[in-house]
Amino acid sequence: MSQTLNASTLLAVPLAPLVGAVIAGVFGTTFGGNVVGRRLSHSATILGVFIAFVLSAMTLKSVALDGARFNATIYEWMNVGGLKMEVGFLVDGLTAMMMCVVTFVSLMVHIYTIGYMEEDAGYNRFFGYISLFTFSMLMLVMSNNFLQLFFGWEAVGLVSYLLIGFWYTRPSATFANMKAFLVNRVGDFGFILGIGLIAAYAGSLSYADVFAKGGEIAKLGFPGTGWMLITVVCICLFIGAMGKSAQVPLHVWLPDSMEGPTPISALIHAATMVTAGIFMVARMSPLFELSDTALSFVMVIGAITALFMGFLGIIQNDIKRVVAYSTLSQLGYMTVALGASAYSVAVFHLMTHAFFKALLFLAAGSVIIGMHHNQDIRWMGGVRKYMPITWITFLLGSLALIGTPLFAGFYSKDSIIEAVGESHLWGSGFAYFAVVAGVFVTAFYSFRLYFLVFHGKERYDQNPEAHGHQAHFSDEEPDVQHHDGHGDAHGHHEEHKPHESPWVVTAPLLLLAFPSVVIGFLTVGPMLFGDFFKDAIVVNLEKHPAMEELAKAFHGPAQMALHGLMTPPFWLALAGVALAYYLYMVNTALPAKIRARAEPLYRLLENKYYADWFNENVLARGARLLGTGLWKGGDQGVIDGFFVNGSAHLIGRISGVVRWVQSGYIYHYAFGMILGVFVLMTYFVWLAR
Numbered sequence: 001m002s003q004t005l006n007a008s009t010l011l012a013v014p015l016a017p018l019v020g021a022v023i024a025g026v027f028g029t030t031f032g033g034n035v036v037g038r039r040l041s042h043s044a045t046i047l048g049v050f051i052a053f054v055l056s057a058m059t060l061k062s063v064a065l066d067g068a069r070f071n072a073t074i075y076e077w078m079n080v081g082g083l084k085m086e087v088g089f090l091v092d093g094l095t096a097m098m099m100c101v102v103t104f105v106s107l108m109v110h111i112y113t114i115g116y117m118e119e120d121a122g123y124n125r126f127f128g129y130i131s132l133f134t135f136s137m138l139m140l141v142m143s144n145n146f147l148q149l150f151f152g153w154e155a156v157g158l159v160s161y162l163l164i165g166f167w168y169t170r171p172s173a174t175f176a177n178m179k180a181f182l183v184n185r186v187g188d189f190g191f192i193l194g195i196g197l198i199a200a201y202a203g204s205l206s207y208a209d210v211f212a213k214g215g216e217i218a219k220l221g222f223p224g225t226g227w228m229l230i231t232v233v234c235i236c237l238f239i240g241a242m243g244k245s246a247q248v249p250l251h252v253w254l255p256d257s258m259e260g261p262t263p264i265s266a267l268i269h270a271a272t273m274v275t276a277g278i279f280m281v282a283r284m285s286p287l288f289e290l291s292d293t294a295l296s297f298v299m300v301i302g303a304i305t306a307l308f309m310g311f312l313g314i315i316q317n318d319i320k321r322v323v324a325y326s327t328l329s330q331l332g333y334m335t336v337a338l339g340a341s342a343y344s345v346a347v348f349h350l351m352t353h354a355f356f357k358a359l360l361f362l363a364a365g366s367v368i369i370g371m372h373h374n375q376d377i378r379w380m381g382g383v384r385k386y387m388p389i390t391w392i393t394f395l396l397g398s399l400a401l402i403g404t405p406l407f408a409g410f411y412s413k414d415s416i417i418e419a420v421g422e423s424h425l426w427g428s429g430f431a432y433f434a435v436v437a438g439v440f441v442t443a444f445y446s447f448r449l450y451f452l453v454f455h456g457k458e459r460y461d462q463n464p465e466a467h468g469h470q471a472h473f474s475d476e477e478p479d480v481q482h483h484d485g486h487g488d489a490h491g492h493h494e495e496h497k498p499h500e501s502p503w504v505v506t507a508p509l510l511l512l513a514f515p516s517v518v519i520g521f522l523t524v525g526p527m528l529f530g531d532f533f534k535d536a537i538v539v540n541l542e543k544h545p546a547m548e549e550l551a552k553a554f555h556g557p558a559q560m561a562l563h564g565l566m567t568p569p570f571w572l573a574l575a576g577v578a579l580a581y582y583l584y585m586v587n588t589a590l591p592a593k594i595r596a597r598a599e600p601l602y603r604l605l606e607n608k609y610y611a612d613w614f615n616e617n618v619l620a621r622g623a624r625l626l627g628t629g630l631w632k633g634g635d636q637g638v639i640d641g642f643f644v645n646g647s648a649h650l651i652g653r654i655s656g657v658v659r660w661v662q663s664g665y666i667y668h669y670a671f672g673m674i675l676g677v678f679v680l681m682t683y684f685v686w687l688a689r
Helices: 007-027 038-066 093-116 123-142 146-164 171-202 207-212 214-218 229-244 253-259 262-271 273-283 292-314 319-339 343-370 388-401 408-422 428-454 503-529 546-553 557-564 568-586 590-597 599-606 608-661 666-688
Strands: 070-080 083-091
Touching (some): 007 070, 007 083, 007 123, 038 123, 083 093, 083 123, 083 146, 093 262, 093 273, 123 146, 146 171, 146 229, 146 253, 146 262, 171 207, 171 229, 171 253, 207 214, 229 273, 229 292, 253 319, 262 319, 262 343, 273 319, 273 343, 292 319, 292 428, 292 599, 292 608, 319 343, 319 428, 343 546, 388 428, 408 546, 408 557, 428 568, 503 557, 568 590, 590 599, 599 608
């Protein structure tokens, strides 16, 4: 059996998408002279990602079956005072799993994009961006040192900025990408502080070296405070994860990022970029296990995100935003699992969620295409009979999301709930309540969306936006020609009924639906209770016994699903589905009455807990006032006024006095000499006394 992996093969995994990105993004755009057409652009990028997926799958096979591992430097950039700056790969179970998830979802998105972006003027540029994003994400997950991790971390942030603002002529898109960029910079500031502390106290940026010195770092206090250094380091690293994985209060960028094209919603905001923070904390488990304070902080933040972001999904009417708030809530579940030291459960949910959430986003995009670019679920209904493939795949994704037994989401979500229940850290009681209550909330908003879109009365011909008004819910710019190449300026076709999407759109839906159903059943045993993560994730079972307790209760995936039918989460999910059915299929007038009775609560949710208002009117305005004060008071008043201009005025006045003394008259100089002699004589006489 092979125990090592080939460095050249591993290097080809990120480089293949990079080559595709260069071909499409440089030679297929105006920048490179448009020497490459659409067909070659999408062929090159899809081939690059396909090669990366095949090599990743081969790597996963070697890691899982042969026990192969790789941890070595590929290229040494420079050596500064003994601190090595390197490019290197660490491939174990955690990395191999992430490589396969990233490349498979990316491959599906690339294929899907052929149909979705068919008539867009930026077709080649879009393929270049998503392929470049895949390269960046692979460099992040394959890194064996903090320098490369930070490079990949910032690279995915940059490319996400480009993708969210892809339709840069639309003000809402440019606002959304700037918002995402700035919020992530807040998180990244904490992240780089954590890396800086590690470099200062561990003397290395290599994971292996830092983890080996974790015990020594854990004994040190943070200078000038009563905090332990390891706690400060872990919290700083997690602040980075809060930005990238959209945890409260750094969550505000993700819903607005729906301004970008739907394929990137699946690629970035379901399967890859937003899970980078979850992956990073799991990779740093040897450090986080040394600080219960940091773990409690992680757990509470995740619990708040899981529950309160789910509430926001209930009142959304844009199909993509409902799925976006679902992503926020599920990221909260993963974060709660990290705080409970159930790192393997967190990344297991990361994997299952990647498949069914990418499926839901792409299915939502298919609905948008079929509904002629209407995104408002209030003007849908009865779509099932027109779009059967989209309907069944969306239903399978929704069942996986709410944790239906035997579906992928059940095994990971139920394991998170059980792990939190076994945790004894501070905050675990609130976290357990949040994840259990979140089951009902998730089921309710998921099937509210499902019933309003696919069942009930057909409402697509009643949409006021489709009759010459602003296309507020349009997924593209009004001046962009849409996929079928005809229709009005908004892409609406009020005279046409919904239609099923082309095969390049539906094929990825079917390919994603399969793992959304079966991947949990097939992998729950080895990933959670086997040796798959044995050398990638470290848990102190004496202090944090959650996984040990789960292992005792596990008797196979079939038994777990059977037991799940008798647990409170299943009945809560069923109650959420039943309530959604009653409100939106049976008594359809009741939701409006409930809204009228609970108007203050609705306003609170509609304004997203006023987080955006606080950021814009307190933080942003405060920053502007502070900046203005520093500019006028500090720069103009103190620096320019006092030091620069003040010193000039002082010199001028001194010069004026000196000019009067230097008159050129001899009797003035003689008088000065006599006066000087008199002063000196007086001084010496005074000293003699």
